[in-house]
Amino acid sequence: MDYRPAPDRYDRMPYRRCGRSGLLLPALSLGLWHNFGDITPFSTQRDILRKAFDLGITHFDLANNYGPPYGEAERNFGLHMDRDWHTHRHELVISTKAGHDMWPGPYGDHGSRKYLMTSLDMSLKRMHLDYVDIFYHHRPDPDTPIEETMGALDQIVRSGKALYVGISKYDPEQTRIAVKTLRQMGTPMLIHQARYNMFVRAPEEGLTDVLKEEGLGCIAFSPLCNGILTDKYLEGIPASSRAAQDPRYLKPDAITAGRIDKVRRLNEIAKRQGRTMAQMTLAWTLRDPVITSALIGASRPEQVEENVRTLQDLTMDPEDLAQIDLILKGDAL
Numbered sequence: 364m365d366y367r368p369a370p371d372r373y374d375r376m377p378y379r380r381c382g383r384s385g386l387l388l389p390a391l392s393l394g395l396w397h398n399f400g401d402i403t404p405f406s407t408q409r410d411i412l413r414k415a416f417d418l419g420i421t422h423f424d425l426a427n428n429y430g431p432p433y434g435e436a437e438r439n440f441g442l443h444m445d446r447d448w449h450t451h452r453h454e455l456v457i458s459t460k461a462g463h464d465m466w467p468g469p470y471g472d473h474g475s476r477k478y479l480m481t482s483l484d485m486s487l488k489r490m491h492l493d494y495v496d497i498f499y500h501h502r503p504d505p506d507t508p509i510e511e512t513m514g515a516l517d518q519i520v521r522s523g524k525a526l527y528v529g530i531s532k533y534d535p536e537q538t539r540i541a542v543k544t545l546r547q548m549g550t551p552m553l554i555h556q557a558r559y560n561m562f563v564r565a566p567e568e569g570l571t572d573v574l575k576e577e578g579l580g581c582i583a584f585s586p587l588c589n590g591i592l593t594d595k596y597l598e599g600i601p602a603s604s605r606a607a608q609d610p611r612y613l614k615p616d617a618i619t620a621g622r623i624d625k626v627r628r629l630n631e632i633a634k635r636q637g638r639t640m641a642q643m644t645l646a647w648t649l650r651d652p653v654i655t656s657a658l659i660g661a662s663r664p665e666q667v668e669e670n671v672r673t674l675q676d677l678t679m680d681p682e683d684l685a686q687i688d689l690i691l692k693g694d695a696l
């Protein structure tokens with residue numbers, strides 16, 4: 364059946380300014396790292412994407428190697444674009460990336476101009492797009508001169524193949540240098556994509572200060588720590604979970620007793636707040652406006668619904684925040 368987006372899709376989603384740019388991003392964005400390859404039924408993918416857009420999620424994040432196999436998430440997204448989104452392209456912010464292993468040989472990894480420019484052309488073909496909104500260098504490459512990597516990003520913007528560019532997983536110093544190098548070429552850096560959640564707080568140690576100073580937005584990826592920061596693993600590993608279904612990046616041994624004990628205590632605070640654990644986690648992630656958007660994944664449309672409900676009220680009581688800090692440090696009673 365033809366897809367008709369919900370007419371009220373913009374009524375409830377907060378849109379936050381991405382650094383000092385003109386671009387607004389939804390407070391929650393959807394990533395296609397998992398659940399959009401050849402393991403997941405096409406109809407499930409479609410239902411997740413439709414639900415997201417119907418709830419005001421205008422930003423979909425991809426990368427060249429999301430799958431499995433590599434490229435498959437972009438290929439599937441291209442098919443979804445043709446069927447559902449071709450008349451809504453202007454309402455979407457679509458991103459992709461290159462920087463990790465993609466194809467064999469010396470030109471399918473890291474940060475050379477050869478890799479980034481070739482990879483973006485291939486991504487556009489797979490997604491049936493003329494341009495992406497944001498193109499990222501997916502990780503720092505200490506062996507390629509930063510001038511070469513940033514020169515490729517600069518040219519990608521000038522060619523119109525991406526409207527904006529960003530970086531991912533660069534440390535604070537690498538970020539400062541990359542931003543300055545790109546700015547000298549006349550192109551602003553829009554955004555940093557950083558892993559940030561209650562268990563991984565490294566961005567608080569310098570990175571967010573640099574982003575504030577330089578005027579970049581920050582999109583926090585894996586805010587639910589692959590699903591560990593929800594209530595789903597409290598009674599073991601459910602058969603339908605990522606750890607059971609697709610453990611490429613979430614090995615069951617990452618779900619340690621110590622982490623689950625912390626989630627159990629955090630979940631008590633969430634219950635007191637009248638939130639689910641996932642909702643409290645997302646409200647915590649978005650508590651500092653330097654975080655433009657929390658970049659979630661979802662295996663079912665219902666998860667998107669639950670997560671978007673978080674945005675009705677993002678207030679976090681300072682006492683709860685202090686208690687959460689104690690639990691995370693392992694000092695809570």
Ligand SMILES: NC(=O)c1ccc[n+]([C@@H]2O[C@H](COP(=O)([O-])OP(=O)(O)OC[C@H]3O[C@@H](n4cnc5c(N)ncnc54)[C@H](OP(=O)(O)O)[C@@H]3O)[C@@H](O)[C@H]2O)c1
Pocket residue numbers: 393394395396397398424425501531532556557584585586587588589590591593594595603604605606641658659660661662663666667669670
């Ligand atoms: N730049 C980078 O290097 C990088 C790296 C990783 C990710 N990313 C980006 O970040 C995106 C999100 O990463 P992620 O998938 O790890 O994010 P996440 O939000 O931490 O985890 C998503 C998973 O949590 C579970 N989940 C979501 N909502 C739930 C709810 N309400 N209740 C219970 N479980 C829930 C689902 O797993 P189940 O399958 O268990 O249901 C879902 O697939 C990626 O798609 C990608 O775009 C970027």
